[in-house]
Amino acid sequence: MKTILKLLLAAFVLSLVPTVQTVAQERIETPAERKARQQREAEAKRKREQEAARKKREAEESAYIEANRGGYNEGLATFKDKNGKYGFIDEKGKVVIPCIWKKTEMFNEGLASVQDNNDKWGFVDKTGKQIVPCKWKEVWYFEDGMTWVEDDSNKRGFIDKTGKLIIPCKWDDTGNFHDGLAAVRENGKYGYIDKTGKIVIPLKWNMAHDFFLGRANVWDSDGVKHSIDKTGKIVSN
Numbered sequence: 001m002k003t004i005l006k007l008l009l010a011a012f013v014l015s016l017v018p019t020v021q022t023v024a025q026e027r028i029e030t031p032a033e034r035k036a037r038q039q040r041e042a043e044a045k046r047k048r049e050q051e052a053a054r055k056k057r058e059a060e061e062s063a064y065i066e067a068n069r070g071g072y073n074e075g076l077a078t079f080k081d082k083n084g085k086y087g088f089i090d091e092k093g094k095v096v097i098p099c100i101w102k103k104t105e106m107f108n109e110g111l112a113s114v115q116d117n118n119d120k121w122g123f124v125d126k127t128g129k130q131i132v133p134c135k136w137k138e139v140w141y142f143e144d145g146m147t148w149v150e151d152d153s154n155k156r157g158f159i160d161k162t163g164k165l166i167i168p169c170k171w172d173d174t175g176n177f178h179d180g181l182a183a184v185r186e187n188g189k190y191g192y193i194d195k196t197g198k199i200v201i202p203l204k205w206n207m208a209h210d211f212f213l214g215r216a217n218v219w220d221s222d223g224v225k226h227s228i229d230k231t232g233k234i235v236s237n
Contacts, residue, residue: 048225058141069225072123076126078104088112088128097128108141111161122150131209132163144177158197167197177209181230191230201232 026104029037048208070075076088077131078097087099088107103115111123111131123142124132145168146158157169175183181192181200191203192211207219215227215235227236 072075073106073108074110074126076112078105078106086114088126097124098124105141108143109145109161111142113139113141131161132159140176144180146164146177146182146196148174148176148182155186156184158195166195175208175210179214179230181216183210183216192216200230201228 004222029033034058045115051075058180072091076090078086078088079099080086081099084100084102087095088097088104088159090096100112102117105113106127107126111125113121114124114130115121116134118134119137120134120136121136121139122141124130136149137152140147140149142161148156149159149169150156151166151169153169154172155169156171156174157165158167158174160166171184171186172188173185173226177195181194183190184193184199184203185208186203188206189203190208191207192201192208194200203219206223209217211230214230217225218228219225225237226234229235
């Protein structure tokens, strides 16, 4: 009986040996193994960080629902977020001006037109500061330091880059200033004014385009196109 007990005890002890060895083996790590493990862990961490950055980037990009049709101008582009509001991003995709506007147009001469929730237009600079209050029914972009604006009576005039009304809103239609002159319409006829609002080319044309390099195209009552200089003289048909 004692012999059987000894044998059973011996068998039990032997059965524990692999477990002890296994535990011992699991706890012992050579320098080479430690280095390999650390490299694996570092690589896994790098991949997790890359995946987190990718998901963050995709989440940010998903907010940019619609980019400006004109793309970037003066380093900024307008975009619409998921809430339907517009703002501006730089060429790296960073939000420079938050999406708080109903509509926006591209920058020109350092200013961009923005529309508020009351459907009125004004202008902001590249920091988002509002330079011209949103009080106009329609506006254009700045050229030659001025732009036309339209009031609630559907008449147009011109403001400077501080928002000051330089030429009163009295015209039925206008172009923008180019070469110091702007086309204007009154009683169905077009002519040109200078930056003081003075008529320098009589209102006698059925249609008129902006000046470019000292010339502008105009059309007479018969629909014939002419090219005029800044004095109003016809230089070619």
